[in-house]
Amino acid sequence: MPEGDTVWQAARRLHAALAGRVLIRADLRVPRFATADLTGRAVLDVTPRGKHLLTRIDGGLTLHSHLRMDGAWRVYPTGQRPHGGPEHQIRAVLGNEEQTAYGYRLPVLELLRTAEEGRVVGRLGPDLLGPDWDPEEAARRLLSDPSRTLGEALLDQRNLAGIGNVYKSELAFLAAVSPWLPVGELAPDVPPRLVATAHRLLEANKDRPDRRTTTTRRPGTPLHVYGRKGRPCLRCGTAVRKAELGERVTYWCPGCQPGPAGDSTDRRPPHN
Structure with missing residues (x-):
């Protein structure tokens, strides 16, 4: 599962590719938002919040995504064929004249009002890489x-x-x-x-x-x-x-970390 630093890096790449540019392609491949039309709107910023990604779009909208175990965002020059995985794994496409971002295997993808971001990230504690770190x-x-x-x-x-x-x-x-x-x-x-x-x-x-x-x-x-x-x-x-x-x-390490220990029989597959 990507951790806070990995998500921060993903946000930086997306922000560099999309922020301040108008979308000429926007495709959300989830049933609930498949008909949403974001073309013609500018991406304002891409902000990480813990393990969440918030892509804010002109008109008071936010595209919320979470990578969970194996999700990923890949950025390619517009017009170049993406190669981050099979086509059927792409859940979102956001593109401008220069760069296009593809969201692969995204288990969480939803479009919401920016004013309602608290509904998805408001419960989080202090963000280790955020301005609210306390x-x-x-x-x-x-x-x-x-x-x-x-x-x-x-x-x-x-x-x-x-x-x-x-x-x-x-x-x-x-x-x-x-x-x-x-x-x-x-x-x-x-x-x-x-x-x-x-x-x-x-x-x-x-x-x-x-x-x-x-x-x-x-x-x-x-x-x-x-x-x-x-x-x-x-x-x-x-x-x-x-x-x-x-x-x-x-x-x-049992030598360096004294105290209670777990069952190390490894009978179940790891959830890495």
Whole structure:
């Protein structure tokens, strides 16, 4: 699933291609909005909000999309054949004289009034890459349900908007706590450090083509634990383990992250 930095990059590409230009092609391939005609309207801006994309269009309209597990927006010069996937996977086309954006495999695509954006993003917590970032509020929300596991609390977009499965695992490792530990049992200094680290990592990665949370430059080591099941921890050498926490796969180092652990039998396929 794309995380906040990936969505931020997608918004930047779309904004550069579409903002300030009039649409000469607009095709929303979902039944509810298939007849909507956006041609002749200018795209005002493309704004990320956590994992959501808001494409604002002249006339008080917003095209809301969410990439979920494998959605993507691809931009090509107008007139060039797109090659981001089979034609039947395209859910949206927005084009001007110079550039055309194609939305592939978009599970969420809806056209709404810009004034009603709060209906789809109003419940989100502070956006790690947004102008509303508030570390104190993010830490408060993270602790709002003391019995909830750290991993689940980090993934809840009502607490912090923008964290996905990769950052969940990496943040728990960097805080040296088990992702299965209830947040109410965290030491007082941990929540502020967690949200500060989350903000730092997403800010650092929003301009990188490849996500990195480590400082080592050895090949194959951009991340501490995510995707490294069975490989030695970069810090202590203990084999990294993988298990499911809720409905999402989690990676952790038993040596560096003491506390409760998950069932690492891997009987179900991971939801990466």
